[in-house]
Amino acid sequence: MHSRPNGVPSSQPTFYDLYQSGKVAVILAAGMHEDNRSHFDSMGYMELGTPGTLSTGTGWLTRHLLSDPNLPSEVMMPSLAVGNLQQDSLRGSLETINMSDPDSFSLNVGPWEWRSAQRSALRNLYTNGATWLHQSGLETLDAVDIIELNGADGDYTPANGAVYPNNSLGRHFETIAAMAKLDLGLRVATVDYGGWDTHNGQGEDGGGYFYGHVETLATALAAFYRDMDGSGANTYASRLTVVVMSEFGRRLRENDDRGTDHGHGGVMLVMSGNAIGGVHGTWPGLSNQQLFDGADLEVTTDYRRVLSEILIRRMGNNHLNQVFPGYAGYS
Helix, strand or coil: CCECHHHCECCCCCHHHHHHCCCEEEEEEEECCCCCCCHHHHHHHHHHCCCCCCCCCCCHHHHHHHHCCCCCCCCCCCEEEECCCCCHHHCCCCCCEEECCHHHCCCCCCCHHHHHHHHHHHHHHHHCCCCHHHHHHHHHHHHHHHHHHHCCCCCCCCHHHCCCCCCHHHHHHHHHHHHHCCCCCCCEEEECCCCCCCCCCCCCCCCCHHHHHHHHHHHHHHHHHHHHCCCCCCCHHHHCEEEECCCCCECCCCCCCCCCCECCCEEEEEEECCCCCEEECCCCCCCHHHCECCCECCCCEEHHHHHHHHHHHCCCCCCHHHHCCCCCCCC
C-alpha cells in the first residue's frame, strides 16, 4: 500500500473526495469588513464576534451556549478547547474543558497513593460553596474522573480505518472525535492551526511550505470526517459541522522574499454531512479597481453570515442579536 506523508494510507478518502461528494462548501472572498492587518487584533475581533471591539467579555461561542434554547440545563461537557489555551471564541465560559489530549487531562499531583485522598479533599472543599469557583472546581473534578475512565490511556481507535496525520493537528482532531463519542453533551469544540504567516519562502510550482501546510489541514479534516461518519451507534457525521476560517487572507502580489504579506479577503470552508457543497459567495474580481486598498481581495461575505446560517439551521439558535451584537447582515 502506498503511503502519503505522515503515514496516511492512500486508500483513505481525501478532502477533495469529500468536496466531490458534496460534503464541503467553499466560501470565497469571506472575512471581516474591518480594515485591520494585525494578527492579534483581527483574531480577537473574529473570535469575539465583535469586529472593531476587543473589550467584549465573552466570545461568540460562549454567547451561543448561553442563549441556545436547546441546551440542557446540565451538560458534563458542553464545550471543548483543544490545545494549550482556551480560544477567545470561548472567552468567559466557565464550563469549557481545555486539554491537549485525553492522556494529559488528569489530576497528577504527588505519589499515586495520595490521589484518591486528594480528590476527596478537593471535592469536599468545592462542595461547601456556591460561587463560580466552587462550580468550576466540581465540574473539573467530574470531567477528570470521566475522561480518565473512558478516554485516557491512549486506547482510542478511530472508526472506519481512519488514520490521522502524525502531528499536533491530527492529534487534536482525534481528541475531539474521542470526546464527542463519549456522549457527554459536547456541542462545540475549537482548535487552532497556526503557521500561515507566509511572508517569505511560501513555495511555488505545487510544492513548498504552503503546500505542505494545506496538505496537513486537508488530511486531518478528511480523517476526522471518516472517523465520525457512521461510527458506532450514532451517525456522528450527520450532526457534524466543521468551519475553517482565518483572520484575513494574503496579499495578491508576491513580495520580494517570495512570500505574501497580510491581506484582507480570504476563504472559509464548511465540512458537514448536511453541507450544501460546492463554491459559494460573490467573486469580487482581481482587476486593480476591484481590489481592496488596491492590493487585496475584497470581502463580499461577512464571516458572521456563514456562522449565523450554522447557528440557525444546525444549532437551532436564532438569537443572533445576542451572539453577534450589532450585526444585521444575515439573510
